[in-house]
Amino acid sequence: MNSLTVTSFQTVSMSDIGLTKVRELESQMKQHPQVPIETTHEFHAGVYARTIMVPRGVALTGAQIKIPTLLIINGNCMVTNGEQSKLIAGYEVIAAPLNRKTAYYAYDDTHITMLFATDATDIEQAEYEFTNEADQLLSRRL
Numbered sequence: 718m719n720s721l722t723v724t725s726f727q728t729v730s731m732s733d734i735g736l737t738k739v740r741e742l743e744s745q746m747k748q749h750p751q752v753p754i755e756t757t758h759e760f761h762a763g764v765y766a767r768t769i770m771v772p773r774g775v776a777l778t779g780a781q782i783k784i785p786t787l788l789i790i791n792g793n794c795m796v797t798n799g800e801q802s803k804l805i806a807g808y809e810v811i812a813a814p815l816n817r818k819t820a821y822y823a824y825d826d827t828h829i830t831m832l833f834a835t836d837a838t839d840i841e842q843a844e845y846e847f848t849n850e851a852d853q854l855l856s857r858r859l
Contacts, residue, residue: 731817735799736781739818742799743778752777756856758840765843768830769855771823780850781818784833788813792827796820 731739752775759766771777771794788811790796795804797820805827813831821829837843844851851857 731798732800736818738799739778739797739820742820746776746778754855756854758843758856760835760838760843763834763836764832765835765837766830766832767843767856768828771821771827771829773823773825776820776822778820779818780848780854781816782813782831782847783815783849784847785815786813786831786833786847787811789830789832790827792823792829793825794827794829795822795824 752772754769754771754775754777757768759768771792789808790805790811791808793804793806795802797803798817799820821827831847833847835843835846837846840856841851844854844856848854
């Protein structure tokens with residue numbers, strides 16, 4: 718039986734130390750070949766959903782998210798905000814606060830969906846709403 722968990726682990730609003738650690742990791746990861754990650758987008762009932770699939774064995778960092786969102790993770794991955802980490806195995810819903818930057822390592826193919834309420838009517842508007850790093854998003858590069 719599958720269960721839904723709203724996890725107590727939160728990608729908390731980051732301290733300067735955590736943000737620095739994730740940015741250092743991101744800088745190191747940019748020195749290696751990049752794996753293309755496809756992003757799918759859905760708008761419905763005032764909600765924007767953005768989903769990626771991180772293939773097994775791939776590590777990535779996300780953009781710094783400036784608004785609170787929900788994250789739905791389905792797979793087997795390690796997630797960290799530079800100060801705390803959590804292994805997610807299965808399906809979890811995470812109430813993720815604003816001002817966060819996370820890194821992931823997928824032990825198996827892992828789907829990550831971020832959702833938030835918005836008045837945006839297109840992907841570009843939604844991306845600018847959730848991050849000041851929209852130009853660095855993988856969806857902009859593919």
